[in-house]
Structure formats: structure tokens, C-alpha cells
Amino acid sequence: MVLTGLETVAAVSSFVQLIDVAAKVASRLNEYRGKSGELPRSFLEISLLLPAFIEVVRETKVAVDDNRLSDTARQAITPLLKECSTQISFLDRIVTELLPKNDETSIELFRKVVRSLKYDKKIHRAEEAIRKYLTMISHQGIASARNKDAATPAPPKPTFVNRPFHRDTDHVHRDALDQIITQTHKPNGTQRLALVGLGGVGKSQIAIEYAYRTRDVFADAWAFWVNATSATNLENDFRKIAQALRLPGWDERATHILKIVYEWLCDEANGRWVMIIDNADDISVFTAPPPVGPGASQVQTGPHSVTPQIRDFLPKSSLGTILITSRAKDVAFELTGNANYYIHVQEMTEEESMKLLNVKLRGTHAESDKLELVKLLGYMPLAISQAAAYISQRAPLVTVSSYIEDLKKGNQNTTKLLSSSMTESHREIRRSHSIIATWHLTFEYVRGFHPSAARLLSLMCLFYWQEIRKSLLVGNYEEEMKKQKHEERRLRVRLRELWGYISNTLRLRNNSHHKQSQPRNTLPTFFDDCVTLINFSLLKVSANGQGFQLHRLVHLATEKWLDINHELDYWSKKYVRLLETTYPQITYPEPGFSDWQEYQTLFSHAIRAIECMPSDKTTLYVWLRLMLRVASFAKHGGLYTEAESFSRIAIHYLEQLVGPENEHTLQGVHELGEILNLQGNYQESEIAWRRAWSGRQRLLGTHHNDTTWSAMSLARVLFSQGKAEEAMAIEKIYAGKISPDTPKYLLQMLEGNYAEAESNIRQSLRARQEPWNEDAVEDIEALADMLAVQAKYREATGLLRAALAIQVRSSLATQDAIKTTKAKLASTLACHGHYREAEELLRQLTAEPLNSTTNSNQQELFAHNLECLGAVLAKQGLFAEAEKIGKQAVEIGEKTLGLEDIQTRNAMHSLAETMRLKGQYEDALALYEKSHLTPGKERFSESNMSDLRWMAECVDDIREVVRTEGKDESCWERMKRDDRSFLLIFFV
Known part of the structure; x- marks a missing residue:
């Protein structure tokens, strides 16, 4: 007789339950014997019987599975299973109740011994019953199965x-x-x-x-x-x-x-x-x-x-x-x-991509459109299949050409298209069918286990996807979200401790595991983070080995991921500030790099930053300054249409933000005049330069250098239009304003033409007879200044070393001049990342304390050197000494220069930075407020461009401290009410 389906299921279920409970009892008895060395006598025979019992029941189950039991055996097994289950369940209950536990007191153990006496007879009866049933199951189940005239089942067929x-x-x-x-x-x-x-x-x-x-x-x-x-x-x-x-x-x-x-x-x-x-x-x-x-039991596969x-x-x-x-x-x-x-496995080749698109896409489409589509999708198979499904399902309303148009409209359209899910018969249902969602799983994994690498990826996705230089990344993401990083480290350590506890409890660790080293507390380096992203194929090293690149769609998906997690605005602001500081610091927004390709790379990244228009006034001001610099580069690159567009946008928002006659606004107007003049649009160029000239006269005075350059530019465009009389009248006003003895390179530097100024200084030095002497030091240091402005620190450092060597050898050089050159060299070394050598120089410069005969210039230089030394030590992580020296710099500045002096406030700001890096946020915030909420006249001159930029960054720093610490922003209300802080209102 063959068992019915329900009967078979019931029998198998009974076997499985019986085996599980019996195995649990055997495991507990073995565990107790392993700990104590012996079992209570009443349980000893049971522990010896159970392994054989389990094996016999398991063999009987196999016979049931293969339908090898006779009718007689089947009828005998049913009541046997029921009785065996009762006896084994009884043993399970009393083993739990009577076996001692590790944490029990002697009184509790005595009570268990007393209670166990009344169970001795029941345990003995259970033992006899199991022996009896063991024999009966073996005879009725297995023997009957052997005697049944049934062929041995065939082995399973490979599949x-x-x-x-x-x-x-x-x-x-x-x-x-x-x-x-x-x-x-x-x-x-x-x-x-x-x-x-x-x-x-x-x-x-x-x-x-x-x-x-x-x-x-x-x-x-x-x-x-x-x-x-x-x-x-x-x-x-x-x-x-x-x-x-x-x-x-x-x-x-x-x-x-x-x-x-x-x-x-x-x-x-x-x-x-x-x-x-x-x-x-x-x-x-x-x-x-x-x-x-x-x-x-656990299986040891090795030692x-x-x-x-x-x-x-x-x-x-x-x-x-x-x-x-x-x-x-x-x-x-x-x-x-x-x-x-x-x-x-890389992306598909163009040929493979076209084959995939052709087999997935319905309808007839132009080959050129299909080729453009696979290029836009980065030859990524899932993205191509997804696009083909989207187009095919919506045809004829959607075509390849219309899909391409939507992709090109911008990031929001692209992410919407690539987030749409589709179903394919050859892809698992539980898998994501969207390329965006697929990568978001990877991003979440990286964030969970490698948070520093996730922050690096968050910053990188805002750059242009190619040629992302290491110098643009290092130091610009590691210090973010300090409190979160502390919590992440604390959580990881706690998880390790918890795992250790669980492992020991389950006895899965042995002696060697107890000796393993403590969790590493060091933070991952930039190299570690890059390796993590490369391991996950999220990042590639550029072909020229000079930078990194992201896949275009990874770039897009990461940005969408930040948006979903409400972090895009935060990282966009960081990126805008980073790009603004990367561009050279100059009076006019003229290119500061002589190397066109280097600037072209920065230009691509800056365009990305321009797409990140911020909503808050502080970052908006930084963004507008960046736009003016990008406009200047576009002008020098012959991209006049783009340059004009950037300039007009910047002027429009500057007028709203800081007013029509703010220096930055007038700077943008002057630059617009230059762009229009280069395009031959003399009439509009005249209007722009006339506005810049008149505005600067009222703001800066008639004979200010900036006013002079606007006037001379206006005269030039007037001559171009045949308006010689007015042009000559303007030139007459400024006749003699610029001395004919003024070096040509100085005029070019004032105009912001650093590359041309550098060329002229080099010509001046080449004209001098070598070896150079004390007379050449001024030109050498001027060239070093030009190079440092253009971030050419290596050559600038070499020139300053040469100038210092000449001064040391010369009997004409004063100690003040030598100290000034050393200070310049130390600052340049620090900018180049050579902190150790910069530290040595600065220690020399600050070794001799100030005295009563020290003049004000020497006092300011000494305070500056102390401040720099503290900053260099902080860069090396030597926070204790950095804090001590920073406090000395502040104290000296307050005593010798006054609280409102620029150098004193700079020293406070640097000390606040050290305290922030050290994690002492309360102290840092107090120093920031002391430095910036009571401004001195010199620091907050409205006509001082670098000060305005400096102030905006400082306010950002305060906001970051307040945000990181989770404080309220009541200090902003105090700033608004403080009449000495009127200029700050523009940045809040």
C-alpha cells in the first residue's frame, strides 16, 4: 500500500519533530558533560542511547521518503512515533529543569538535587521505553523496508x-x-x-x-x-x-x-x-x-x-x-x-551595446540615434535594457530620439528615466530592475561599512566626472560631520565587543581569538578611501594617472542618492566653497595659471559648481565670486558667449545681494565691459565701463587704482568708436597718476595679468648678470610672489631659498629683511604641504621673544609667525602644542597690537580652527564669536575685497560649528542686533 500525500507529510513531520527534540536533549547532555566532566547517573544511560535512537529514526524517515515501507510497518510506526515523541518531550522538559546552570548558587543546586530524586523512576521508565521503542522501530521500520520487494531508487539526475x-x-x-x-x-x-x-x-x-x-x-x-x-x-x-x-x-x-x-x-x-x-x-x-x-557539532576544518x-x-x-x-x-x-x-567586467563595447539595444528594442529607429543613446548610457547593459524597455512600452509616444532629448535636459530628467523599473524574464524578480536603485544599494553598503569613503564619493560626485585631481580632494572631506564620525567609531567598537560576547557565549571562539589585538582606532586615509571605492568599481584612475574619474551614470546616481538622503545641499555648498578657493586669488578675475590645460580642467569642475546655485546668502556670495572668475577664464579662452552669460548672471544677483555699487558688483561690470569689447560690441562695452568708472569714483575715489583702470578702459573703447575728444579728456584727468618709473610687471600685477607679469619679471632677472646679488633679491621675491599666487609652490620655494642664501651672504641685508624672507619661505612650504620644514623655520623665527625695543612691524611679523606655527602643528595633528602656541599668538596680539588688529583676529581664528579640529567645539565657538562678532575697522572695510571673502568664510565656519554641535542659532540674532556687525547681515 502506498501512503497518501497527506499521510506522507504527517509522517515526515513527526519524524522531523522527533529528531529535532531528541537532538536538542542529546546536545544539552553533552554540553553539560563537557563543562562538568560527568553526568548525573540517572541521565547517563539516556545520553548513551540517544545517538543510536536518532540514527534509527533518521533511517526510518529515509524509508518513508522513498516509499519503501510495507503496510504493516506503516501501521506500527504511527503509534510508536506518538509514544516516542511523548517520552522525548518529557526528557526535554526535565533536562531543562534539573541540569545545573553556571550562575546558580549552592542552595539552588541543592534544591535541584532534592527535586531530581522524585524523577529517578520516571527517567528510568523513559529509558526502558526508549530501548523498547528503539528495538521495535528498528525491526518494524528498517527491516520491513529491507524485505519489501522494491527496487533501490535511482540516484538523482544532474540538473x-x-x-x-x-x-x-x-x-x-x-x-x-x-x-x-x-x-x-x-x-x-x-x-x-x-x-x-x-x-x-x-x-x-x-x-x-x-x-x-x-x-x-x-x-x-x-x-x-x-x-x-x-x-x-x-x-x-x-x-x-x-x-x-x-x-x-x-x-x-x-x-x-x-x-x-x-x-x-x-x-x-x-x-x-x-x-x-x-x-x-x-x-x-x-x-x-x-x-x-x-x-x-561544530566542525574544525583546520587546527x-x-x-x-x-x-x-x-x-x-x-x-x-x-x-x-x-x-x-x-x-x-x-x-x-x-x-x-x-x-x-567592464562596460560593454560599442558593438556589444548596439547588439543588446537591437535585441531589446521594438520598432525601427535611426542607427545614429541608437548609437548616441548607448554612448549617453555609458555602454552599461542594465541601463541599455532599461531604456529599451521604457521606449518599447511607450511607443510610439516615446522614441529613441525623444528619450535622448529627455536625457540631455538635465540631471532630474535623467535620474527620473533611469529610476523607472522594468521587468525582464531573464532577471530575478527580487533584483532591482533600475540602474539607479541597483547602485544605491552599493552606496548604502559603502556608507555602512566605510563611511569615510562614502563622504569622499559624496564630494566627488559634484565634480565633473573626469580628471578629478587628488589635490582637490585631500583634506576637503575628512573633517566633515565630526560628531557623526565619532558615533560611527563608537558604534563599530561596540559591535565588535558585542560580537565577542556572543561568540564567547556560544563557545565559538578559542584561546587564540581571545588574544587578538584591540580594534584599530585610526581613521582611514585618503588612500584607504580611494582603494575602497576602486574595489567597488565606483572609481577609476584616469588614463594619464593624474587623477580619478567616475562612470557618468555612477556620477549621476550618487548625486541622486545624496538628494534622497537630504545631503545634496550640504555637499553642494562645500563644493562651491572648495572651487572658489581653488581659483586664484586676484584683484580682477583674470586667469592665474599659465598652463591652459590645467585651467581647462578646473573650468569643467567650476561649471559643475555653477550648476549648484545655493539658496543661502553666505554661499551665494561665494558662488557669485566663483562665477566671475569662471567668466574671466571663459573670456581668455575665447568663449565669449559663455563669459558674457556668466558675468550678467553674477551682476544680477550681486546687485540684489550687496547692491549695485558694491566693489564685487562693479568688478563684474568692469569684466563685462572687457568681454563685450573683445566681441566688438563697443556701445555696450562703453556703457559697462562708464558705469564701473562712475561707481568706483564714488566708492573708492577718483584716483584709486581700480578706478583708474576702469577710466583707461573707457578711454580705450571711446577711441575705438571715434570719440577721441572725451577719451583724451579722461586720459588728461589721469595723466601722471601712474609713474613712468613704475615697473611694468607691477602694473600688470595690479591689473591681474599674473602670467604676463611673471614673464616680465623673468626677463628682468635674465637681464641681470649672474650670479645674482643683493640687488636681485627684490625681483626674485617678486617672481616668487607671482608663482605662489598661481599655486606654483615648488618653483616659488626654490626662488625664496635662493633669495635667502643671497641675503645671508650679503653684508647689506638687515635681519628684518632676512626674517621676512624666512617667513615667506615658511608660508610657501606650508602651502606646499611641507609642514616639517616649515615648522623648523617658524621655530627659528619665534625662538627669540619680543622686547621693549621691538617695533610694530616686527611685533606683527612675530605674531604672524606664531600663528603660522600653531596652524602648521595642527596640520600635523600636534593639537596640544598647537593650542599652546595659538594662545600665545592671541595673547601677544592683544597686548602689542590690540584686540581690533587684523593679526590679532587672524590668530583667534587660527586658534579656533585648532580647537575645532581637536573636537573642543565649545571653546572653538567662543573664539569664533570673539574674533568675528566684534569687528575692528580695518578688518571690515567695505572696499576690501579679500576681507569680504575672508569674512564670508569665517561666518561659514561659525555656522558649521553651531550645526555640528546641534546648537540653536541664537548667536545670529545677536549678530544682527550688534551695530558693529552691520556688514555681517549680508551673510546671514
Whole structure:
């Protein structure tokens, strides 16, 4: 008689429950014996019987599974199972109740001993019953199964186990597939390979096609698919493999499922197989201890002192191959053990992209449009499939050309299109079908485990996607969100402690684990963060090795991710300030770099910053200054239309923000006149320059240098229009204003033409007879100044060393002149990042204290050198000494120069920076307020351009401190009410 479906299910369920409870009781008894060395006598015989009992019940279950039991055996088994379950449940209850625990007192133990006496007879009866039932089950179940005239079931037929989807008939062949087949199908081929690349690049598609092709070549080969997104998913898929292989105990919780699959696959007698381990992105999944049910023992795969990990149960066989897909290069290396055993899957080639688009896209479309589409999508397979599905589903309303137009409209349109989900038969339902959502999972993982790298990525996504220079990144993201970083470090340490506690509780650690070193408290470096992003294929080194680049869609997806997490505005402001400070600091917004390609790179990034128009006044002011500089570069690059557009936008917002006759507004107007003049638009150029001249006369005075340049520019454009009389009248007003003895390079420097000024100084130096003497020092230092302004610190440092050597040798040089040159050299070295040498010079300069004979210039230089020394020490992380010296600089400034002197306030600001970096936010905030909320007249001159910029940055610093500490912003109200702080209102 054959069991019905319901009867079979009921029988199997009873067996499984009985085995689980019996295994739990056996495990508890063994655990107690391991701790105490012996068992109470009443439990000793039970502990010896249970392993054999469990094995017999397991064999009977197999017989039921294979339908090998006779009718007689089936009828006998049902009441036996019921009675056995009752007895084993009784034992489970009393074992829990009576066995002593580690933390119990002697009184509690005595009470348990007394209580156990009344159970002795019941335990003995349970022991006799189990012996009896053991014999009966063995005889009725197994013997009957042997005697039944039934053929032994055939072994399972090799198949594709747990395949996530059917074979893709539209599969586009990739070179990576050929590499895998070549390395694994040959005799003694590679047993373990990995595919590494971005999510959506096609790794899983290549892997599943490889599995099918392997089965095409080797018909008797098994194929297994394992999802490694978590240890639980991996265990579940291993259990499905065990079920398909009909391994005993596959459906029992107590079974060490990884071990039994591992042993079967390692046995070469079982034939050829291929295993795909998909989404192996998290190494902690594989370094975790294997999940083991109650009653099963841990298996040591190496020395006794080593706890087994899940990766120890990835099988090895000369007839088997494991192919791993991962987004993380370091995980691939850990699992393959060799950098030669993983293949980096890049974006598709243009030919492959066109093939994929053609098989996915319905309708007829122009080849040129399709080619442009795959280029815009960066040859990314998932993005191409997504776009093809979107167009096909909405045809004829949407075409390839209209989709391209929407992509080009801007980031919001692009992210909307690429966030739309689509369904494909060859892609798992549980996977994201959107390229944006796919990458957001990677971003979240990086943020969770590598927060510093996530901050670096957050900043990088705002740059233009190519040629992102290291110098633009280092030091500009690490100091963000200090409080969050502290919490992250604290949480990681706590998690490690918690894991250690859990591991010890479960006795999964041994002596060597107790000796492991303490968690590392050092923060990741820029190099570490870059390696993390490169490992996840989010970042690439540029082809010329001079910078980095992001995939265009990664660039876009990261920006969208920031927007979703409400961080885009925060990082945009940081980026705008960074780009504004990167451009040269000059009077007029003229190019400060002689190297066009270098400036072209900065121009691309600055255009990105211009797209990030801020809403707050402080950052808006910085953004407008940047726009004026970008307009100047566009002008010198012949991009007159762009330059005019940038200038007009900047002037429009400056008029609203600081007024029509603010110096920055008039600066933009003057620059607009220059741009219009270069385009031959003399009439509008005249209007602009006339406005700049008249405005500067009222603001700065008739004979101010800036006013003079606007006047002479106006005269030039008047001559161009034949208005010689008015032009000559203007020149007459300014005749003699600029001395004919003034060096030509100084005039060019005043105009902001640093490149031309540099050329003229070099000519002046070449005209001097070498070796240079004291007379050449002025020109040498002038050239060094020009180079430092253009961030050419290496050459500037060399020139200052030469000037210093001349002064030291000369009998004419004063000690004040030598000290000034040393101070310049120290500052230049510090700008170049040579903090140690700068520190040595500054210590020399501050070694001699001030005395009563020190003049005001010397006092200011000494205070400046002290301030610089403190800043250099802080840059090296020597906060204690930096704080001490910073306080000295403030004290000297207050005593000798006064509280309202620029140098005193600069020293306060530098000390506040040190305190902020040190994490003493309250002290830092107090210093910021003292430095900036009671301004001196010199510091806040409305006509001083660098001071306005400096002030805006300082206010940003205060706001950052207040924001980081979570304080209220009541100090801003005090600033608004303070009549001495009227200028600050523009920046709040």
C-alpha cells in the first residue's frame, strides 16, 4: 500500500519533530558533560542511547521518503512515533529543569538535587521505553523496508539547481565568457574564478550563460546557483542543493547543511559540477561561523584553535568549478586567493551595446540615434535594457530620439528615466530592475561599512566626472560631520565587543581569538578611501594617472542618492566653497595659471559648481565670486558667449545681494565691459565701463587704482568708436597718476595679468648678470610672489631659498629683511604641504621673544609667525602644542597690537580652527564669536575685497560649528542686533 500525500507529510513531520527534540536533549547532555566532566547517573544511560535512537529514526524517515515501507510497518510506526515523541518531550522538559546552570548558587543546586530524586523512576521508565521503542522501530521500520520487494531508487539526475531565471535567448556574447570557459573547461583548469564589476554591468548574465554552456558541453554536470547576499540566503540555497542531491538530513535543522554538501561535492566520484555564487559583495557573510542547528557539532576544518568559517565549506574538486560574482574586488580576492583569478567586467563595447539595444528594442529607429543613446548610457547593459524597455512600452509616444532629448535636459530628467523599473524574464524578480536603485544599494553598503569613503564619493560626485585631481580632494572631506564620525567609531567598537560576547557565549571562539589585538582606532586615509571605492568599481584612475574619474551614470546616481538622503545641499555648498578657493586669488578675475590645460580642467569642475546655485546668502556670495572668475577664464579662452552669460548672471544677483555699487558688483561690470569689447560690441562695452568708472569714483575715489583702470578702459573703447575728444579728456584727468618709473610687471600685477607679469619679471632677472646679488633679491621675491599666487609652490620655494642664501651672504641685508624672507619661505612650504620644514623655520623665527625695543612691524611679523606655527602643528595633528602656541599668538596680539588688529583676529581664528579640529567645539565657538562678532575697522572695510571673502568664510565656519554641535542659532540674532556687525547681515 502506498501512503497518501497527506499521510506522507504527517509522517515526515513527526519524524522531523522527533529528531529535532531528541537532538536538542542529546546536545544539552553533552554540553553539560563537557563543562562538568560527568553526568548525573540517572541521565547517563539516556545520553548513551540517544545517538543510536536518532540514527534509527533518521533511517526510518529515509524509508518513508522513498516509499519503501510495507503496510504493516506503516501501521506500527504511527503509534510508536506518538509514544516516542511523548517520552522525548518529557526528557526535554526535565533536562531543562534539573541540569545545573553556571550562575546558580549552592542552595539552588541543592534544591535541584532534592527535586531530581522524585524523577529517578520516571527517567528510568523513559529509558526502558526508549530501548523498547528503539528495538521495535528498528525491526518494524528498517527491516520491513529491507524485505519489501522494491527496487533501490535511482540516484538523482544532474540538473540546474535553484536557477534564478531561464536562459536568455537574447544573450549578447561578452569576451569575459570566453575567458571563463578557456580557464575552466580545459584539463586541470582553474577551480575558482570571480567576476568583478559594478552592479548592472552584466556579471550575473555572464555567469548563468556560463552555467548553461558548461551543461551543453558536459551533459552529466550539475549546476548550482547560490545567493550570497546574506548567510541565511546562502544556507537556504545550500539546503536546496542538499535536497536535490537527496542527502540524508537535508530537511533537519540539526544537520550541518554546509558540511554535508561540501563533502558530497568534494567527492570526485560524484562527477562534474559548477557552482555560481552570486552577489558575494560582503566578506562578513563568508567569514561568519557556519549556521548549525541544535544537536549538531561544530566542525574544525583546520587546527584545533581555528574556528571554521562559511568560506571553509566552499567545495574543492578537480571536477568542480566555482564562479563568483561580486561588486567588491577585495572580496573576490579573499575568495579566490589570487588576483589572477578574478576578471574585471567592464562596460560593454560599442558593438556589444548596439547588439543588446537591437535585441531589446521594438520598432525601427535611426542607427545614429541608437548609437548616441548607448554612448549617453555609458555602454552599461542594465541601463541599455532599461531604456529599451521604457521606449518599447511607450511607443510610439516615446522614441529613441525623444528619450535622448529627455536625457540631455538635465540631471532630474535623467535620474527620473533611469529610476523607472522594468521587468525582464531573464532577471530575478527580487533584483532591482533600475540602474539607479541597483547602485544605491552599493552606496548604502559603502556608507555602512566605510563611511569615510562614502563622504569622499559624496564630494566627488559634484565634480565633473573626469580628471578629478587628488589635490582637490585631500583634506576637503575628512573633517566633515565630526560628531557623526565619532558615533560611527563608537558604534563599530561596540559591535565588535558585542560580537565577542556572543561568540564567547556560544563557545565559538578559542584561546587564540581571545588574544587578538584591540580594534584599530585610526581613521582611514585618503588612500584607504580611494582603494575602497576602486574595489567597488565606483572609481577609476584616469588614463594619464593624474587623477580619478567616475562612470557618468555612477556620477549621476550618487548625486541622486545624496538628494534622497537630504545631503545634496550640504555637499553642494562645500563644493562651491572648495572651487572658489581653488581659483586664484586676484584683484580682477583674470586667469592665474599659465598652463591652459590645467585651467581647462578646473573650468569643467567650476561649471559643475555653477550648476549648484545655493539658496543661502553666505554661499551665494561665494558662488557669485566663483562665477566671475569662471567668466574671466571663459573670456581668455575665447568663449565669449559663455563669459558674457556668466558675468550678467553674477551682476544680477550681486546687485540684489550687496547692491549695485558694491566693489564685487562693479568688478563684474568692469569684466563685462572687457568681454563685450573683445566681441566688438563697443556701445555696450562703453556703457559697462562708464558705469564701473562712475561707481568706483564714488566708492573708492577718483584716483584709486581700480578706478583708474576702469577710466583707461573707457578711454580705450571711446577711441575705438571715434570719440577721441572725451577719451583724451579722461586720459588728461589721469595723466601722471601712474609713474613712468613704475615697473611694468607691477602694473600688470595690479591689473591681474599674473602670467604676463611673471614673464616680465623673468626677463628682468635674465637681464641681470649672474650670479645674482643683493640687488636681485627684490625681483626674485617678486617672481616668487607671482608663482605662489598661481599655486606654483615648488618653483616659488626654490626662488625664496635662493633669495635667502643671497641675503645671508650679503653684508647689506638687515635681519628684518632676512626674517621676512624666512617667513615667506615658511608660508610657501606650508602651502606646499611641507609642514616639517616649515615648522623648523617658524621655530627659528619665534625662538627669540619680543622686547621693549621691538617695533610694530616686527611685533606683527612675530605674531604672524606664531600663528603660522600653531596652524602648521595642527596640520600635523600636534593639537596640544598647537593650542599652546595659538594662545600665545592671541595673547601677544592683544597686548602689542590690540584686540581690533587684523593679526590679532587672524590668530583667534587660527586658534579656533585648532580647537575645532581637536573636537573642543565649545571653546572653538567662543573664539569664533570673539574674533568675528566684534569687528575692528580695518578688518571690515567695505572696499576690501579679500576681507569680504575672508569674512564670508569665517561666518561659514561659525555656522558649521553651531550645526555640528546641534546648537540653536541664537548667536545670529545677536549678530544682527550688534551695530558693529552691520556688514555681517549680508551673510546671514
